[in-house]
Amino acid sequence: MLVADPRTAAAWRLLRQEIAEAAPERRRELLRQRANQSRAADLHMIGRAGLGHVGGDMSVLDILTTLFFGVLRVDPEHPEWADRDRFVLSKGHTAGALYSTLAAAGFFPQEELATFAAPLSALNGHPNRVKVPGVETNTGPLGHGLPVSVGMAVAGRLAGSERHVFVVLGDGELQEGSNWEAAMTAGHRRLANLTAIVDRNRLQQGARTEETSALDPLDDKFRAFGWDVHVVDGHDHLELLNVFTAPRGERPTCVIANTIKGRGVSFMEDRVEWHHKVPSSEQISLATVELAR
Amino acid sequence: MSAPVQETFDCRVAFADELIALARLDERIVAVCNDSVGSSNLVGFATEFPDRLINVGIAEQDMVGVGAGLALSGYIPFVCGASPFLTGRALEQIKADVAYSQSPVVLCGMSPGMAYGELGPTHHSIEDLSWLRAIAGLGIVVPADPSETRAAVRWAAAAATPVFLRVGRFKVPAVTGDLPFTFGTASTLRDGTDVTVVATGTMVSRALQAAEEAAGQGVSIRVLNMSTIAPLDEEAIRAAVRETRGIVTAEEATTTGGLGAAVASVVVSSPAPVRMRMLGVHREFAPTGNTEFLLEHFGLTAADIRAAAVELAHG
Numbered sequence: 193m194l195v196a197d198p199r200t201a202a203a204w205r206l207l208r209q210e211i212a213e214a215a216p217e218r219r220r221e222l223l224r225q226r227a228n229q230s231r232a233a234d235l236h237m238i239g240r241a242g243l244g245h246v247g248g249d250m251s252v253l254d255i256l257t258t259l260f261f262g263v264l265r266v267d268p269e270h271p272e273w274a275d276r277d278r279f280v281l282s283k284g285h286t287a288g289a290l291y292s293t294l295a296a297a298g299f300f301p302q303e304e305l306a307t308f309a310a311p312l313s314a315l316n317g318h319p320n321r322v323k324v325p326g327v328e329t330n331t332g333p334l335g336h337g338l339p340v341s342v343g344m345a346v347a348g349r350l351a352g353s354e355r356h357v358f359v360v361l362g363d364g365e366l367q368e369g370s371n372w373e374a375a376m377t378a379g380h381r382r383l384a385n386l387t388a389i390v391d392r393n394r395l396q397q398g399a400r401t402e403e404t405s406a407l408d409p410l411d412d413k414f415r416a417f418g419w420d421v422h423v424v425d426g427h428d429h430l431e432l433l434n435v436f437t438a439p440r441g442e443r444p445t446c447v448i449a450n451t452i453k454g455r456g457v458s459f460m461e462d463r464v465e466w467h468h469k470v471p472s473s474e475q476i477s478l479a480t481v482e483l484a485r
Numbered sequence: 486m487s488a489p490v491q492e493t494f495d496c497r498v499a500f501a502d503e504l505i506a507l508a509r510l511d512e513r514i515v516a517v518c519n520d521s522v523g524s525s526n527l528v529g530f531a532t533e534f535p536d537r538l539i540n541v542g543i544a545e546q547d548m549v550g551v552g553a554g555l556a557l558s559g560y561i562p563f564v565c566g567a568s569p570f571l572t573g574r575a576l577e578q579i580k581a582d583v584a585y586s587q588s589p590v591v592l593c594g595m596s597p598g599m600a601y602g603e604l605g606p607t608h609h610s611i612e613d614l615s616w617l618r619a620i621a622g623l624g625i626v627v628p629a630d631p632s633e634t635r636a637a638v639r640w641a642a643a644a645a646t647p648v649f650l651r652v653g654r655f656k657v658p659a660v661t662g663d664l665p666f667t668f669g670t671a672s673t674l675r676d677g678t679d680v681t682v683v684a685t686g687t688m689v690s691r692a693l694q695a696a697e698e699a700a701g702q703g704v705s706i707r708v709l710n711m712s713t714i715a716p717l718d719e720e721a722i723r724a725a726v727r728e729t730r731g732i733v734t735a736e737e738a739t740t741t742g743g744l745g746a747a748v749a750s751v752v753v754s755s756p757a758p759v760r761m762r763m764l765g766v767h768r769e770f771a772p773t774g775n776t777e778f779l780l781e782h783f784g785l786t787a788a789d790i791r792a793a794a795v796e797l798a799h800g
């Protein structure tokens with residue numbers, strides 16, 4: 193099991209405070225910069241490892257950054273704190289995005305990122321809670337995170353805890369039936385302590401979702417299953433912050449975050465082949481320049 | 486002089502070529518997949534037969550059920566998905582809709598074993614042989630190289646019986662030569678008198694290499710290519726028990742219920758059982774690492790096979 197890096201955790205705490213106290217535009221800018229730093233770190237990880245899921249990493253990083261730097265009640269130095277909010281990355285193939293975010297928050301030393309996917313590394317191609325602090329459950333096969341999150345939300349309620357459960361789902365992932373079984377359970381049980389965020393980038397591995405097995409109208413589907421639904425711009429940190437921290441009603445919350453796969457790297461944006469293509473070192477240099485803007 | 490580099494092959498290529506060739510001749514052949522057009526190597530099939538590729542999206546249970554429905558309606562469905570998800574996620578569909586219903590679906594488990602290396606245990610398919618062997622009426626075929634893959638695809642298309650085909654991605658050399666593929670029959674790739682190595686899939690070429698090296702140490706190894714795991718060629722095992730002094734099994738799978746367990750159950754019920762060594766993964770989740778690293782980590786190299794065989798020969 194990796195252990196926390198106290199210096200980075202202290203810096204994370206300061207940045208969180210600065211973000212919390214900043215005026216809205218400044219807040220957005222701080223989160224944007226932080227997310228783009230994680231994007232760059234992730235690209236380097238993938239380049240070194242020669243594998244990864246770059247498109248989905250880029251699309252989800254604004255969501256992850258907003259959660260970890262503005263929303264989640266977690267403590268990187270006490271990852272097992274019982275009343276922490278729970279975060280589950282159900283689309284586990286975008287482990288690179290999660291690792292770069294967790295490292296930036298000090299859950300483990302940032303140097304560890306260089307071991308991604310290397311023999312015996314804690315940072316496997318899909319996240320493993322037994323090895324990486326901050327990972328709440330092992331994901332990789334799609335369609336597992338929502339049922340597990342429902343269980344965590346039921347547990348939080350049973351324990352009388354204020355903790356909230358956030359889970360990020362891929363949109364293609366929603367084709368798995370297990371999601372809809374869990375959505376029904378959450379709706380039926382009125383799990384208001386559960387927020388499911390859909391990374392709605394409209395692409396899956398091989399094609400567009402709507403050409404493969406259409407999901408729209410996705411908002412109506414979740415509503416019909418008993419959820420409160422919000423549709424937001426998944427790259428607008430302020431919109432994300434507002435919706436994540438808004439007071440909850442009596443139902444589980446579904447945030448459909450409209451995103452762009454490959455976001456932030458012009459030549460990757462909305463292109464299906466970047467699902468798991470590995471960028472060359474020249475492409476990583478180009479991308480890094482774009483992300484530094 | 487260095488040894489010539491052996492050419493190696495991704496069996497998904499032979500699989501797709503043969504499937505397309507058969508589909509040209511038989512309109513009943515269709516493919517079903519789970520957003521895996523690329524990873525199942527079905528791009529060519531999709532281009533030539535767009536209407537005959539049913540991509541259900543990321544939904545393996547649906548995929549196998551849909552395959553069963555097609556089979557029960559007179560089609561010959563090749564249901565293709567990454568082996569861990571096809572078998573693990575849709576196990577009950579395989580049991581009830583395919584095997585128990587005797588619907589002639591060809592389940593194609595792509596990139597099995599530890600072919601997905603660094604993607605980790607969720608993406609490894611080492612339990613598939615064990616899970617599926619427990620299901621009545623389901624044939625299990627693990628081709629060892631491209632030519633056997635082609636032959637197995639041809640056989641499966643005509644067999645009209647529920648079958649699981651394990652289609653390798655990890656590159657292997659050609660090993661079966663001109664030997665025919667006969668469902669339910671092991672082929673002897675090399676004869677020997679001291680020890681028998683029963684290998685399947687990616688392990689067959691390694692077993693041959695082990696036999697070659699052991700010969701230099703004065704140990705004579707018979708190599709059986711066990712490309713059908715169920716029903717098992719029990720006669721070939723009984724012959725090995727009679728004619729050699731020990732048996733090594735080698736599989737890129739868990740030994741809990743896979744090839745090793747299948748062979749052992751024949752060996753122990755023989756009149757004069759011989760000693761065995763079962764090489765495979767022993768009920769463990771893999772650490773992070775690429776396929777080659779993991780095969781070494783779990784003792785699945787030619788050197789490991791040779792060492793196990795030599796030990797039995799001397800023991």
Ligand SMILES: Cc1ncc(C[n+]2csc(CCOP(=O)(O)OP(=O)(O)O)c2C)c(N)n1
Pocket residue numbers: 245247248249251283285332333334335361362363364365366391393395396397453467519520543544545570574
């Ligand atoms: C059960 C299962 N089936 C198939 C896969 C292979 N797979 C990995 S990622 C992916 C596409 C996911 O698309 P989406 O959920 O939209 O994720 P994103 O676009 O954010 O990458 C597929 C099919 C898997 N990981 N699990």
Ligand SMILES: [Mg+2]
Pocket residue numbers: 362363364391392393394395396
């Ligand atoms: Mg998507």
